Every structure is written in C-alpha cells, then in structure tokens.
Amino acid sequence: MRRLLAGTALALATALPAAAEMTAAEREAFRAEVRAYLLENPEVLIEAMNELEMRQQLAEAERDKAMLAEQSAAIFNDPASWVGGNPDGDITVVEFIDYRCGYCRKAWQEVDDLVEIDGNIRFVLKEFPILGEQSVLSSRFAIAVLQLHGGEAYKKAHDALLSLRSDTTPEALVRVAEDLGLEAQPILERMQTAEVTKVIEDNHRLAQTMDISGTPTFVVGGTMVRGYVPLEGMQQIVAEQRAAQEG
Incomplete structure (x- = not known):
C-alpha cells in the first residue's frame, strides 16, 4: 500500500x-x-x-x-583483510562474510569459481560476524589464523569454517586447527587479543558507514551487490564494471 x-x-x-x-x-x-x-x-x-x-x-x-x-582505502586496501585471487587483477571483488550465514555458504564455491575462471580478479574478504556468538568465534578464529600463519592458512581455515556442520565451539575450533595441521592453543589465545578485536570492530564500523546490514554483501569495482547472486550474475556484474572502468 x-x-x-x-x-x-x-x-x-x-x-x-x-x-x-x-x-x-x-x-x-x-x-x-x-x-x-x-x-x-x-x-x-x-x-x-x-x-x-x-x-x-x-x-x-x-x-x-x-x-x-x-571509503575506498578501507574497502580495497585494508592491510588487515585477506587478499586472494590475482593480486594484480584489473578489478577487485570484496565480500563481507559471516560464516554462519546460509547464503554465504551457498555463494562460497561460486565465488571461488568466479575468481578462478576469470583469472584477473583481486579478491578481498572482510570478516563481518553479525549472526551471534558462534559467528564471532568463527571470525576470531579466522583472523587469528591469518595473523599467526598467513594467507594460505587463512584460506584453508575460511573454507573449513564455511563447511563446518557442527556448532562453532572452542572444541570444534580445536578440531579445525588440528585438521589444518596447526597448533590450536596459540590460535585460541590470539583470538582474544585486541589485535583481533580491532579487525572486527573496524569492519563493523565500515559496514555501518556503508549501510551494510546483511551478508553476503559484495563490492565489485565501483558497485555494491547486497545479497547472494548466482555465478552467471556475478560474471555479468564483473563484465559491466570492467566496461565502466575502460570507458
């Protein structure tokens, strides 16, 4: 009405x-x-x-x-965020993600396919836990892995958290760490530090400034995409943004 x-x-x-x-x-x-x-x-x-x-x-x-x-610098060039894909790609795709979000899990493999098939996308992940304490635990774990063990270990932890079917508990995170061949205790300790907290707080402030309230939310070049979009739709958006940049 x-x-x-x-x-x-x-x-x-x-x-x-x-x-x-x-x-x-x-x-x-x-x-x-x-x-x-x-x-x-x-x-x-x-x-x-x-x-x-x-x-x-x-x-x-x-x-x-x-x-x-x-907010360009905080979105695309935040040193605290993981960068994958082609670091020298001609277009950047940024994803704000919550590991407990069903649509983030649905988009997960398709986003990986997008980056791999294209070959010229710089991909940035923003930890944005908004669905409760288990989401926060997952993000703290992923950030701690990134800070302690680097980008390759982070991506493996990211994938493991998205495929986790049990509740996210300290015990479950210990198992994830062990499956990744990492020592769990230093990661659990790092999770509680101010350095990890700052990453989450900074991402929440950025999201608030950008009027982002849900996940997944993507920034593709010069446009925002709120919500899940299938692979072909994301490929079309990337193509449109490339054409806009060239124009």
Missing part, C-alpha cells in the same frame, strides 16, 4: 501546486476527477510505480558510488 500511494503521489506531483491554491469545493471536484481518471486508467499507477522504483534505484546507486569513493 505504501508503494501504491507513493506511485500515485508521483503521478500527480505536477498537479499538486495548482491544487493547493484551490477552494475547498474545487479541491473536492479535483479529487473526484483524479479518482475517476485512475479508475478508468489503472495502468497509470503501474507506470508511476515503475518510474518511482527506477528513481529510487538510481538514487541508491549514486549513494553507493559516493560511499565507495569515500
């Missing part, structure tokens, strides 16, 4: 200034005319709603573009 009213308001916007200067009787007659017209031509409402939706999408895209430009 809200969208319907908004569409009607847009369709009648040019008539409102004149209506404001009418007498009460003239306004009543005007309203009756408008009602009769809309009943006879309901397609006008659909046209108005389509136009309103298009304007809202354009406005949102412009806001996103401005935010990306303003």
